[in-house]
Amino acid sequence: MMKDQLIVNRLCKQIQNKAILKDISFSASTGDIIVVSGHNGAGKTTLLRIIAGLMPKSSGEVLWNRQSYGLDHGQIGYMSHKPMLYEALSVVDNLEFFARLYGCWSADKGRELLKLTGLWLHRYEPVGVLSRGMQQRLALARVLIGAPRLLLYDEPFTGLDLEGQRLLREIIQEYQSAALQIIVTHEHSFLEGLVYREIKLMNGKMEEGALR
Amino acid sequence: MTGYGLKLWLIYKKDFLTELRTADSLLSTIIFGIMLVVIFSFAFQLTDVAVDKAFAAVLWISIFFTSTLSLQRSFANEKENDTISALLLAVGDRGCVFLAKVLANLTTLVLLAAVIVPLAWILIDVQAAGPNHFGLLLLSLLLGSWGLAAVGTLINGITVQLAGTRLLFPLLLFPLLVPVLIGSILSSTAAIQQTGASMWGWIYLLLCFDLIYTVVPLILFDYVLEG
Known part of the structure; x- marks a missing residue:
């Protein structure tokens, strides 16, 4: 299978004359796990949102298989510390809604993901009544149902209990062969056992990365 | 159905379902609308204003104010989580x-009108218009609601990304809606007074306004929701 490639070249982002990202360059391909770390306000989430196509860049290039893209990418899974779910809709309605938008709904796949994330017994409950951790688990199912080839996680371990953190770590490991994954996190302990490259951001600038 | 059409339907269905399941939001909007109609109709009973002239004003001012409640939820709910x-x-x-949200908001406004119009009709005691003119009144209601939904959705999309959205939303919305309000009141009045011929100019104005405020944001919405 051909590997997908992400190239970020001299990426800059300025908001109201404040430079949020300065000259960020790196490349990665399917199978890579990139961990983005840095202090609060270093520009981690901005970098992730630009790569997702949710935010415009000020200058530079973000290429997927040597082509620029926007929201039309269609194969990006984005998990943030907010669950990004509709609280008035049930667990299964949320999952089905997003899957149908991606054009890939199948009841079997939905059942499989809900069982994997431990939400099968709660499938008819409104998301609003679920605990924060359970909402994060559903967010994970939402991300995975679209069969993404670029997985972006922004502080994904926030709100998850130990079991949820173990599940997320297993999923990151399982998807290593199928997708390129970029994880924004402060907590490196959650990533123990994974092989990843690290990008450190300091006031919007990229510091030297390391292979772990 | 095309991919675009299917997506449009899915978002529309989701928005409408969410509105129905958070019944307190829809209910509070409708109750506010009913209260406005009742208060206005009482106020007009105490004056010498001709009821057929007052009807359209009561109706549209009620719809106009009530709609701001539901319209500002459109993107605010999406932004929250x-x-x-x-x-x-x-x-x-x-x-x-954008288009799906305009359609969902239009549906909510039509539901609101379905409650408010009969109530205003009874309370203000309007003389029955002929079936032809009642059809024209419905057309005026539909076009006016479309205008409200299109502009409201656009302004909500813009203001939801800014600080002080609750203040900015009505401040930006009201001036833009003045042509819709004038066109809707005058065309509805013409329909009630059974002077159908004079209303077509207003109907065309509403139609043009609706098309402009639907098509232009549809093209430019990439810039509205950017960031």
Whole structure:
């Protein structure tokens, strides 16, 4: 299978004359796990949102298989510390809604993901009544149902209990062969056992990365 | 159904379902509308204003104020949990999200009108218009609601990304809606007074306004929801 490639070249982002990202360059391909770390306000989430196509860049290039893209990418899974779910809709309605938008709904796949994330017994409950951790688990199912080839996680371990953190770590490991994954996190302990490259951001600038 | 059409339907259905399941939001909107009609109709009973002239004004002022309640929820709900990001990534087209929300808001306004119009009709004691003119009144209601939904959705999309959205929303919305309000009141009055011929100018104005405020944001919505 051909590997997908992400190239970020001299990426800059300025908001109201404040430079949020300065000259960020790196490349990665399917199978890579990139961990983005840095202090609060270093520009981690901005970098992730630009790569997702949710935010415009000020200058530079973000290429997927040597082509620029926007929201039309269609194969990006984005998990943030907010669950990004509709609280008035049930667990299964949320999952089905997003899957149908991606054009890939199948009841079997939905059942499989809900069982994997431990939400099968709660499938008819409104998301609003679920605990924060359970909402994060559903967010994970939402991300995975679209069969993404670029997985972006922004502080994904926030709100998850130990079991949820173990599940997320297993999923990151399982998807290593199928997708390129970029994880924004402060907590490196959650990533123990994974092989990843690290990008450190300091006031919007990229510091030297390391292979772990 | 095309991919675009299917996405439009899915977002529309989701928005409408969410509105129905958070019944307190829809209910509070409708109750506010009923209260406005009742208060206005009592106020007009105490004056010498001709009821057929008062009817359209009462109706549209009630719809206008009530609609701001439901319209400002449109993108605010999406922003609260950042569902807008997940939605945009799945849809891949900001214009499609805009159009679906206009349709969902239009449906809510039509539901609101379905409650308010008969109530205002009874309370203000309007003399029955002929079936032809009642059809024209419905047309005026539909076009006016379309205008409200289109402009409201656009302004909500713009203001939801800014600080002080609750203040900015009505401040930006009201001046833009003045042509819709004038066109809707005058065309509805003409329908009630059974002077159908004089209303067509206003109907065309409403139609043009609706088309402009639907098509232009559809093209430019990429810039509205950017950031």
